[in-house]
Amino acid sequence: MDQKESVRDITPWDGTLSSSDFFSAACAFSEKWKRFNAFVPPWLWVPSRKHHLLSSHKEEGYLSLEGMCLIKSSEEQESCRSQTWKEESSISQEEEAVDNATLVQSSCDEVNHYDFHIVYSPSYRVPVLYFRSYHSDGQPLPFGEIEKDLPDHSAKIRSESKWTFITQEEHPYLNRPWYKLHPCGTSEWMKLLFHGDTALNKNGFVIEHYLVSWFSVIGQVVGLKIPLGMLETLSC
Amino acid sequence: MSKKEEALLQFAPMQSSVDEGFWHRFSSLKLNKLGIDDSPLPIIGFYAPCSHSQVSNHLTLLAESLPSESSDSSLVPEPSSGNRNKCSVPGILYNTNTVEGFHALDKMKLLKEEAAKIWNDIVTGKAVEDCSMLSRFLLISFADLKKWSFHYWFAFPALMLDPPAALVNLRPASQWLSAAEAESLSTACNEWRNSKSTADVPFFLVTIDPQSRATVRLLKDWDACQSDAHKILFGFYDPCHLPNNPGWPLRNFLALISAKWNLKSVQFLCYRENRGFADMGLSLVGEALITVSEGWKNTMPNAVGWELNKGRKVPRCISLAQSMDPTRLAVSAADLNLKLMRWRALPSLNLSALSSVKCLLLGAGTLGCQVARMLMAWGVRKITLVDNGKVAMSNPLRQSLYTLDDCLNGGSFKATAAVESLKRIFPAVEAEGVVMAIPMPGHPVNSQEQESVLDDCRRLSDLIDAHDSVFLLTDTRESRWLPTLLCANTNKITITAALGFDSFLVMRHGAGPFSHAHGFNAETAISSSADVHKIKDAKGKHRLGCYFCNDVVAPTDSTSNRTLDQQCTVTRPGLAPIASALAVELLVSILHHPEGIFAEGDISNNVIGTSEQPLGILPHQIRGSLAQFSQMTLVGYSSPSCTACCDTVLSEYRNKGMEFILQAINHPTYLEDLTGLTELMKSASAFSLDWDKDDDGGGGGDEDCVEI
Numbered sequence: 001m002d003q004k005e006s007v008r009d010i011t012p013w014d015g016t017l018s019s020s021d022f023f024s025a026a027c028a029f030s031e032k033w034k035r036f037n038a039f040v041p042p043w044l045w046v047p048s049r050k051h052h053l054l055s056s057h058k059e060e061g062y063l064s065l066e067g068m069c070l071i072k073s074s075e076e077q078e079s080c081r082s083q084t085w086k087e088e089s090s091i092s093q094e095e096e097a098v099d100n101a102t103l104v105q106s107s108c109d110e111v112n113h114y115d116f117h118i119v120y121s122p123s124y125r126v127p128v129l130y131f132r133s134y135h136s137d138g139q140p141l142p143f144g145e146i147e148k149d150l151p152d153h154s155a156k157i158r159s160e161s162k163w164t165f166i167t168q169e170e171h172p173y174l175n176r177p178w179y180k181l182h183p184c185g186t187s188e189w190m191k192l193l194f195h196g197d198t199a200l201n202k203n204g205f206v207i208e209h210y211l212v213s214w215f216s217v218i219g220q221v222v223g224l225k226i227p228l229g230m231l232e233t234l235s236c
Numbered sequence: 237m238s239k240k241e242e243a244l245l246q247f248a249p250m251q252s253s254v255d256e257g258f259w260h261r262f263s264s265l266k267l268n269k270l271g272i273d274d275s276p277l278p279i280i281g282f283y284a285p286c287s288h289s290q291v292s293n294h295l296t297l298l299a300e301s302l303p304s305e306s307s308d309s310s311l312v313p314e315p316s317s318g319n320r321n322k323c324s325v326p327g328i329l330y331n332t333n334t335v336e337g338f339h340a341l342d343k344m345k346l347l348k349e350e351a352a353k354i355w356n357d358i359v360t361g362k363a364v365e366d367c368s369m370l371s372r373f374l375l376i377s378f379a380d381l382k383k384w385s386f387h388y389w390f391a392f393p394a395l396m397l398d399p400p401a402a403l404v405n406l407r408p409a410s411q412w413l414s415a416a417e418a419e420s421l422s423t424a425c426n427e428w429r430n431s432k433s434t435a436d437v438p439f440f441l442v443t444i445d446p447q448s449r450a451t452v453r454l455l456k457d458w459d460a461c462q463s464d465a466h467k468i469l470f471g472f473y474d475p476c477h478l479p480n481n482p483g484w485p486l487r488n489f490l491a492l493i494s495a496k497w498n499l500k501s502v503q504f505l506c507y508r509e510n511r512g513f514a515d516m517g518l519s520l521v522g523e524a525l526i527t528v529s530e531g532w533k534n535t536m537p538n539a540v541g542w543e544l545n546k547g548r549k550v551p552r553c554i555s556l557a558q559s560m561d562p563t564r565l566a567v568s569a570a571d572l573n574l575k576l577m578r579w580r581a582l583p584s585l586n587l588s589a590l591s592s593v594k595c596l597l598l599g600a601g602t603l604g605c606q607v608a609r610m611l612m613a614w615g616v617r618k619i620t621l622v623d624n625g626k627v628a629m630s631n632p633l634r635q636s637l638y639t640l641d642d643c644l645n646g647g648s649f650k651a652t653a654a655v656e657s658l659k660r661i662f663p664a665v666e667a668e669g670v671v672m673a674i675p676m677p678g679h680p681v682n683s684q685e686q687e688s689v690l691d692d693c694r695r696l697s698d699l700i701d702a703h704d705s706v707f708l709l710t711d712t713r714e715s716r717w718l719p720t721l722l723c724a725n726t727n728k729i730t731i732t733a734a735l736g737f738d739s740f741l742v743m744r745h746g747a748g749p750f751s752h753a754h755g756f757n758a759e760t761a762i763s764s765s766a767d768v769h770k771i772k773d774a775k776g777k778h779r780l781g782c783y784f785c786n787d788v789v790a791p792t793d794s795t796s797n798r799t800l801d802q803q804c805t806v807t808r809p810g811l812a813p814i815a816s817a818l819a820v821e822l823l824v825s826i827l828h829h830p831e832g833i834f835a836e837g838d839i840s841n842n843v844i845g846t847s848e849q850p851l852g853i854l855p856h857q858i859r860g861s862l863a864q865f866s867q868m869t870l871v872g873y874s875s876p877s878c879t880a881c882c883d884t885v886l887s888e889y890r891n892k893g894m895e896f897i898l899q900a901i902n903h904p905t906y907l908e909d910l911t912g913l914t915e916l917m918k919s920a921s922a923f924s925l926d927w928d929k930d931d932d933g934g935g936g937g938d939e940d941c942v943e944i
Contacts, residue, residue, distance in 0.1 A: 071291065097538040097540055101401070102246065109290075137252060139554050182576075184580065
C-alpha cells in the first residue's frame with residue numbers, strides 16, 4: 001500500500017478516477033449537495049450489480065437525481081404531440097354515468113420531467129452524466145425537444161468545445177438509450193481544473209472534490225446549477 | 237368556521253404516468269412468457285403525496301409493476317413495501333392481441349367489475365385492513381410489438397355518491413389548524429412517513445386532542461378514536477397540487493366513510509408535502525357533507541373513472557420505436573460513430589454527401605463484396621450490385637459477403653445474396669441486386685441473342701444514369717469497356733480496381749470529353765454537350781485518363797483459350813481487401829474535394845501534412861505491389877485514341893447509340909479502326925526491330941492472371 005501511495009505522488013495525475021475512488025467521490029458529492037441545496041431533490045446512490053457472476057462489489061452503482069420538473073407554458077406546447085385518434089374507442093355520453101363531481105380542467109401546463117444519473121465509465125475512468133426527459137404521461141422526449149429546454153449557453157459550449165457533446169447511448173445499467181455527455185475529453189479538462197497539481201493527490205483531496213469540480217462544468221451544459229457554497233469548499 | 241356555501245365537491249382526476257421501462261418489461265414478458273395469452277394480468281401502480289406546489293403526482297407504472305419473467309415465478313408482481321415514494325396500489329391489465337380487440341373491449345363492464353371489487357372490499361371491511369385497495373385501478377392496452385407502439389387507457393374507478401357530496405369549505409391546513417396543532421400534525425405526519433411500516437399507507441386517521449397534540453393512526457383504529465373531545469380528520473395522500481380541489485383518492489375514501497361509519501359530515505385532510513416534508517400550507521383541510529339516502533349502501537353504486545386524454549374520452553398512444561426498434565438503434569449507433577469521427581478528427585467530414593451518394597458496383601465478387609462493406613462503414617446507404625454469377629463453393633473464403641449457405645442448391649445469385657448479406661449487417665442499408673451480364677466487345681453475339689444483349693446495354697445505361705458513382709470491379713478487361721464509355725458519356729465518378737497475381741491498380745477515371753466544369757457539384761455530376769474539348773476539359777486542363785487510355789490494343793476476348801485455372805482469377809488473397817479499401821477511400825476523397833471529378837491527380841510526396849485537403853491528396857492512380865509491400869501514385873492523361881473515352885468514340889456512340897455498341901461487340905477490330913489504333917499499330921510494326929530474343933523462357937501465351 002505504501003508503495004502505491006508513493007507512486008501516485010510522483011506520477012502526474014491524469015485526470016481520471018478509479019472505480020472505488022468514484023464511490024468515495026460520489027458519497028462526498030451527495031453529502032455536500034444535501035448541505036448546500038435545500039431546494040432541490042438530493043442525489044441518491046443506487047447500488048447496482050452489472051455482472052451477476054462476479055462477487056457483488058457493494059460500491060458499484062451510480063448517483064441518481066430524478067424528478068426535476070420543467071414547467072412549460074401552454075404556448076410552448078407541441079400540439080402535434082398528441083396523435084389524432086380515431087373515435088373507435090371512445091365512450092359515448094350515455095354509457096358512463098353523468099358525473100358532476102369530476103373537476104374539468106382547462107388546458108394545463110405541460111411538464112417536462114428530467115432524470116439525471118452520474119455513472120462511472122470503466123473505459124474512460126471518469127464519471128459520465130446520463131439524462132433523459134419525458135412528459136408527465138411517460139412519453140420520452142426526442143432530443144429536439146430537450147434542446148429547447150437546455151440553457152442558451154449550453155449550445156454555445158457544445159459547439160465551441162470539441163470536448164463536450166451530447167450523444168445517445170445505452171445506459172450501462174438500465175439497458176435503454178439515454179442521452180449522455182460524451183466523456184472523451186473529461187480527463188483533459190479535469191486535469192486543467194486541478195492545475196495538474198500532483199501534490200493534490202495527497203490526502204484524498206482530489207477524490208473529495210472531484211465531482212464538485214466536474215459538476216461545475218458539466219452542470220452548465222444541462223442547466224443544473226451548483227450552489228456557490230459548494231464551489232467555495234474547493235478552495236479550502 | 238363553517239360558512240354554509242354548499243358548492244359541489246369536485247375532485248381532480250387521477251393522472252397516469254407510464255415509465256418507458258414498463259413497456260420494455262411488458263414487451264419482453266409478452267414475447268417470452270405470455271405469448272398470445274390475453275388473460276388479465278395483475279399489476280402494481282405507485283403513487284405518493286404531491287411534493288411540488290405546481291406539479292401533481294401521478295399514478296406511475298414502472299418496470300417492477302409487472303411480474304418478473306423468470307419461469308418459476310407466478311404471474312404476480314413482487315409487492316414492494318415501506319417505500320415512502322412508492323405507495324403500492326393494486327391494478328389489473330387487460331392487454332389484447334389485436335387493435336380491433338382493443339377497441340372492442342367492453343369498457344363499462346370492465347370498469348364496473350373493478351369498481352365492484354372496491355365496493356366489496358369496503359363492505360367486507362377489507363379496505364379498512366388494507367386501504368390501498370381503495371385506489372385500485374384498471375388498464376387496458378394493445379402492444380404493437382412490430383411497430384413498438386402501445387395503445388393504452390387507464391381507469392381509476394370511483395364510486396359515486398348519490399347525490400354527490402357537497403363542499404362546505406376547503407382551505408390550507410395551516411389556516412384551519414392552530415399553530416400548535418399544525419406543528420404537532422407536521423411532526424406526527426413526518427414520523428408516519430419515515431416509519432417503514434406506515435410510510436406507504438395512503439389513508440389514515442388524525443386525532444387532535446384538546447392539548448393540540450395530533451396523532452396519526454391506521455384506519456382500523458377507528459373505534460379507538462371515538463373519544464369526545466378529539467377532533468378527527470380523515471387523512472389521505474393527495475397526489476394533486478391544486479389549491480382548491482382535493483385529489484381523486486378522496487372519492488372512494490368518502491364512500492368507505494359513509495358506508496362503514498355512516499357519517500354525514502366529514503372533515504378531511506389532503507396530505508401534501510414539500511421537498512419530502514409535511515407541508516401544512518400546501519396540505520388542505522376541508523369539510524364534506526354527505527347526503528346519500530338510507531338505502532344507498534345496499535346496492536353497488538355507479539362508478540366513473542376513465543382517464544381523459546387531453547379532455548377527450550379516448551385512449552392514449554405512445555411510440556417507443558426510437559428506443560426499442562433494433563434497426564433504429566443500429567442506425568443511431570452507426571451515425572454516432574461517424575459523428576464522433578467528425579467531431580474528434582475531421583470537422584469537414586460531409587456526412588450528408590456520404591449518406592446520399594448512390595453507388596453502383598459492377599461485380600459482386602472479391603472486390604465487390606469488400607467495396608460494399610467499406611462503403612457501409614463510411615455511412616453510404618444506397619448501394620446497387622450487378623453480377624450475373626452464382627455463389628460457388630470457393631467463393632465464401634475470399635468474397636466476404638457470402639457463407640456456405642449461399643453455395644447450396646447450385647448457389648444463389650451473387651447479386652441477391654450480397655444484398656441480403658448487407659441487410660443482415662446493417663438493416664437500414666438501401667441495397668439492390670441486379671442479375672445481369674455486362675455486354676463485352678470481342679464476345680460476338682448471334683442474331684437471336686442480339687435483342688437481349690441490347691436490352692442489357694440499355695439496362696446498364698439506365699443503371700449508370702440512376703447512380704452518382706460507379707465502381708468497375710469485374711474480373712475481365714473487356715467487361716469494363718462499356719461501363720467506362722457510358723460513364724464518360726454521363727460524367728459519373730468512376731473508380732476502377734483491378735488485380736494481378738500480386739499487384740493491383742486502383743484508379744479514378746477522368747472527366748468525360750464533353751464535360752462542363754461550371755457549377756460542378758460532387759453529388760450531381762451532370763454532363764452537357766457543350767463544346768467538344770478533345771483532350772482538355774472545360775477548365776482547360778488536361779483530362780485524366782480512364783482505364784483504357786494507356787492501352788494500345790482494344791479490349792478483346794481474354795477469357796477463351798485459357799485453361800480452367802487460368803480463367804479463375806487467382807491472386808494473393810490480401811490484394812482484394814487492400815484494393816477495395818483504397819477504392820472506397822478514393823471515392824470519399826473525391827466527394828470531399830471541391831473540384832470533384834475534375835480534380836487534378838496528386839502524387840504522394842511523403843511529406844506529411846502538406847496537402848491542403850483535410851483528407852490528404854487525391855491521386856489519379858494507385859498501383860501497388862505485394863511482392864514489394866509498396867504502393868505508388870501515378871498520373872496518366874487521357875489518350876485521343878482511347879477506345880473507351882476519347883471523343884471520337886463517344887461521338888459515334890452519341891450518333892449511333894446501340895448500333896455502335898453492337899458493332900463494337902461483334903467486330904473485333906472495329907474500335908481499333910475507329911480510333912486509329914490500327915494505324916498506330918501499323919506504324920509501330922513498321923519499325924524493324926528484333927524484339928524476339930527478349931522473350932521469357934517460361935510461360936508463353938496468356939498469363940494466368942488478368943492483365944492490369
